[in-house]
Amino acid sequence: MFVLVNLKTYPCDAVAVAEAARDVDASTDARVAVAPQAAQLERVAETGVETWAQHVDPIEHGSNTGHTLAEAVADAGAVGTLINHSERRLKLADVDGAVEAAQRTGLETVVCANNPAQIGAAAALGPDAVAVEPPELIGTGTPVSQADPDIVEGAVDAAANVDSDVSVLCGAGISTGEDVVAASDLGAEGVLLASGVAKADDPKAALEDLVEPL
Numbered sequence: 043m044f045v046l047v048n049l050k051t052y053p054c055d056a057v058a059v060a061e062a063a064r065d066v067d068a069s070t071d072a073r074v075a076v077a078p079q080a081a082q083l084e085r086v087a088e089t090g091v092e093t094w095a096q097h098v099d100p101i102e103h104g105s106n107t108g109h110t111l112a113e114a115v116a117d118a119g120a121v122g123t124l125i126n127h128s129e130r131r132l133k134l135a136d137v138d139g140a141v142e143a144a145q146r147t148g149l150e151t152v153v154c155a156n157n158p159a160q161i162g163a164a165a166a167l168g169p170d171a172v173a174v175e176p177p178e179l180i181g182t183g184t185p186v187s188q189a190d191p192d193i194v195e196g197a198v199d200a201a202a203n204v205d206s207d208v209s210v211l212c213g214a215g216i217s218t219g220e221d222v223v224a225a226s227d228l229g230a231e232g233v234l235l236a237s238g239v240a241k242a243d244d245p246k247a248a249l250e251d252l253v254e255p256l
């Protein structure tokens with residue numbers, strides 16, 4: 043299972059979480075990665091943890107003030123990027139352009155979407171993976187795998203119908219190893235989570251708990 047920890051803009055110690063994730067990754071068969079804010083990519087990557095960007099824009103080098111260039115996040119040490127996170131929505135044409143920009147620089151891509159119909163559209167753009175996240179469950183601590191298992195199974199089917207090479211992650215409310223196992227049982231190949239680790243009193247213990255049953 044892929045455990046992708048998005049630090050959003052939570053006031054956590056990104057380097058400490060990254061070091062914990064690096065150590066937990068080394069102790070399990072699970073793949074653990076961290077997505078810090080763009081300004082923290084380099085410091086996080088220096089810990090040796092698999093580092094992801096939270097977003098890239100559909101742009102090239104040029105006059106794009108305030109945008110995030112795929113080449114810049116790759117230079118900072120990111121190996122992958124989220125695109126179209128629920129908190130950073132893009133128009134469909136811009137999702138397509140962002141996937142293209144990421145692929146141009148060799149970044150792995152996870153395109154986020156709200157529901158199975160959108161997952162099908164996202165999968166058609168040719169990312170490495172898609173992540174289904176019902177927005178109403180994000181940050182609630184109520185795991186999507188329990189609250190809305192149909193949406194996870196529907197997303198797995200929708201992606202497979204479009205492109206069986208696109209793997210499916212699920213996210214929203216995932217915070218325990220039991221939630222990760224439930225996601226796996228529903229056909230997800232990974233989980234995208236944030237608050238369960240970034241807001242934990244002990245992020246390393248939270249990470250250990252997530253991968254313990256795997």
Ligand SMILES: O=C[C@H](O)COP(=O)(O)O
Pocket residue numbers: 048127128175179180181182183213214215216234235236237238
């Ligand atoms: O990127 C992560 C997702 O939005 C899930 O967030 P959460 O784990 O805090 O519910």
